[in-house]
Amino acid sequence: MFAKLSPQTRIIATVIAVLLFLSFLMRWYVFGIQWHINLILMLISGSMMTVSWGFFSQFHRYLDKVFPYERGIFLRIIPQVLITFGVVYMLSWFVMWRVISLFNFEDIINKQYTTLAQVAGYFAQFVVVVLLNVLHLAEYLFRKWRENALRAAELEKEKAQVQFDNLKNQLNPHFLFNSLTSLDSLIQDSPELARQFLQQLSKVFRYVLQHKDKGLVSLQTELDFIKNYVFLLKTRFESTLFIDFQIQSDSYDKKIVPVTLQILIENALKHNIISQERPLTIRISTDGAYLKVENNLQLKKKVETSNKLGLQNLRTLYGFLTDSSFETIELNGKFVAYVPLID
Structure with missing residues (x-):
């Protein structure tokens, strides 16, 4: 009790x-x-x-x-x-x-x-009263400070979520433009492939619409989505792009932020040269409590559409969702992103 x-x-x-x-x-x-x-x-x-x-x-x-x-x-x-x-x-x-x-x-x-005892008693009472009031003041100020700190943290989290949502909305028109351009070329050359491409494109946008307001999704759900996304990319880049999956079965039920993989893949495509002479390889695997996304570095000299906010928004958002941090490093000619998997 x-x-x-x-x-x-x-x-x-x-x-x-x-x-x-x-x-x-x-x-x-x-x-x-x-x-x-x-x-x-x-x-x-x-x-x-x-x-x-x-x-x-x-x-x-x-x-x-x-x-x-x-x-x-x-x-x-x-x-x-x-x-x-x-x-x-x-x-x-x-x-x-x-x-x-x-x-x-x-x-x-x-x-x-006695008279001395009375004076001592009143003085002790006064000291105790002052201490109790000071204790209440300290507790009141600490409570207000904690409330303000929690409110500030919540505002920062909301700000990060808004920035991330804006990022997803910015990616969609850019991705849609490239996809429609690819689809236009397929309609004349390969109508059957164009039909498959359009079906996969609809699945990608259905996923974005269904999960744009969700804070987390299972890794299995995100992988099902990203494989449809990869089909579109492979159709567009053909043999100049390789994407490999090495996922452990016990990681499928872990959670990540929706479209995390799309942002990381899009980031790799945006910043690296992709050609027959220099194909781009992206490997997605699980590494303990993290999802590991790595690609070989062959950086473009200039990136026209980069605002350098995508990875930062992911880092900030994961910082509010888990104690494990979202990290990116460049090591041995590779760019590696470590995405924390949330239980």
Whole structure:
């Protein structure tokens, strides 16, 4: 049951328990009060502390609504401390001179409650009240900071998603133009191949339309889509483009962001020379917890349509979805992208 309490409540409960235990020991060791009377005094003190903390919680919650700290910390904290101290003082006075008299503790109170003890008691109460108010202020500021941090992170995630969606929308017209150009040449030369090409093209765009609003899809779903996409590319580039798949069976149910593979393949096509003398090879494989997409580097001197945002948007988006990072490296004449597979 104790574990179900909030961290703040657990801290306060622990502090109250420690104070009650120390006061019990002091009354027994210094004043020699009998254990059954000491126990009653401890229960009364515990009740006072619990009631005081309950009042603090409700009072702070009320002020958080009607006069939050943002309107002025000192304008809030000074009257807050004075009011809470006044309530504690009145409660202590009421208990001291009204409740304890019912148990015939006058002699004990007179023995303990000297003028010095009164001053020390009021000072201790004031210090405790100030500490509780400062604790509430610190907790309030930390909560607001955490809320703002979460809100900022959510806004960044939404921004990354919007940028990624814009990227997908930009890819579609460019890809469609190239596909229609290829289809036009096939209609006269190979009507049957043109029909197959058109069917695969419709499957590609159906996938984009069906999954453009989804955050994640299974790797199997993405691979089924990309194989239709590869058919279109092979028809266009023929023997100058090779795409090889080496996927482990236990990876098919893992998740990735939709059209990740299309963006990576499109990136390879956009930045590299593709010709009979210098064919482009793209290998897609699984490497532990990652999907590995690599191609041989034969960079073009100038890339007309590159805005250099595609990979960055993927990197940012995966950064919000998983602790494993999206990485790209150039190694031994190859460009390699590591896409984290999400469980």
